[in-house]
Amino acid sequence: MTDTFTLVALLVPCLVIAIVFHEVAHGFAAKALGDPTASERGRLTLNPIRHVDPVGTLLVPGALLAFGAPPFGWAKPVPVNQWRLDNPRFGMMAVAAAGPASNFLLAVIGVTLLGLLGQGAGASVAGGGLVLVTDAAGNVLPLDNALLYFVLINLFIGLFNLLPIPPFDGSHIVAGLLPARLRAYWSRLQRLGIVLIFAVIGFSWVFGTGWLEATLGPPMEWAMTFLFSLAGYNPGFF
Numbered sequence: 305m306t307d308t309f310t311l312v313a314l315l316v317p318c319l320v321i322a323i324v325f326h327e328v329a330h331g332f333a334a335k336a337l338g339d340p341t342a343s344e345r346g347r348l349t350l351n352p353i354r355h356v357d358p359v360g361t362l363l364v365p366g367a368l369l370a371f372g373a374p375p376f377g378w379a380k381p382v383p384v385n386q387w388r389l390d391n392p393r394f395g396m397m398a399v400a401a402a403g404p405a406s407n408f409l410l411a412v413i414g415v416t417l418l419g420l421l422g423q424g425a426g427a428s429v430a431g432g433g434l435v436l437v438t439d440a441a442g443n444v445l446p447l448d449n450a451l452l453y454f455v456l457i458n459l460f461i462g463l464f465n466l467l468p469i470p471p472f473d474g475s476h477i478v479a480g481l482l483p484a485r486l487r488a489y490w491s492r493l494q495r496l497g498i499v500l501i502f503a504v505i506g507f508s509w510v511f512g513t514g515w516l517e518a519t520l521g522p523p524m525e526w527a528m529t530f531l532f533s534l535a536g537y538n539p540g541f542f
Contacts (some may be wrong), residue, residue, distance in 0.1 A: 407462030
């Protein structure tokens with residue numbers, strides 16, 4: 305039980321930071337490409353209160369953690385007006401890509417800090433397959449664990465959002481790559497975004513997360529192996 309509370313205390317702040325930076329990155333990218341809508345509405349801020357969605361930022365991640373599923377969530381989307389972008393088609397692709405890119409950058413920063421400040425000499429596996437880094441005496445190292453999960457969450461959110469499922473960022477990238485006729489049909493699916501999100505969550509609860517592991521597992525494993533080895537950690541215990 306103590307391990308569970310420790311993990312929740314570590315995961316929730318990391319998740320909020322990852323989501324907020326993700327959304328703000330969208331807004332800054334849009335502004336740089338001609339659309340100042342987010343700036344005009346006061347959304348280019350790192351104040352989490354401005355971005356928290358009661359369902360996506362609190363309820364869904366909390367429920368997933370409670371059921372032992374991989375935590376993910378979303379914030380209130382930063383408003384982007386595609387038609388104010390200098391190049392609506394390719395600008396929207398760049399704005400969509402900016403969110404996951406920010407998460408990958410945060411993951412690199414987290415690994416860098418882990419390599420500089422981390423002091424873990426071993427690892428113990430907690431319930432549900434989650435890992436707590438400990439010292440040689442078995443004491444949990446809060447800083448190591450905070451940075452470790454900060455990296456994992458950012459990698460997961462970045463990769464998850466690249467899935468080509470409306471309204472995830474990957475779907476906007478796909479839309480920009482499609483010819484005009486198919487793009488119109490694809491855009492209609494974007495309107496069903498929240499329905500599709502809950503369909504994905506419901507499917508995962510009913511049939512398990514095997515599809516998610518098969519899809520995101522290989523790139524997650526590669527990224528984790530590469531990044532954590534740079535920080536001097538043996539990724540084998542993940």
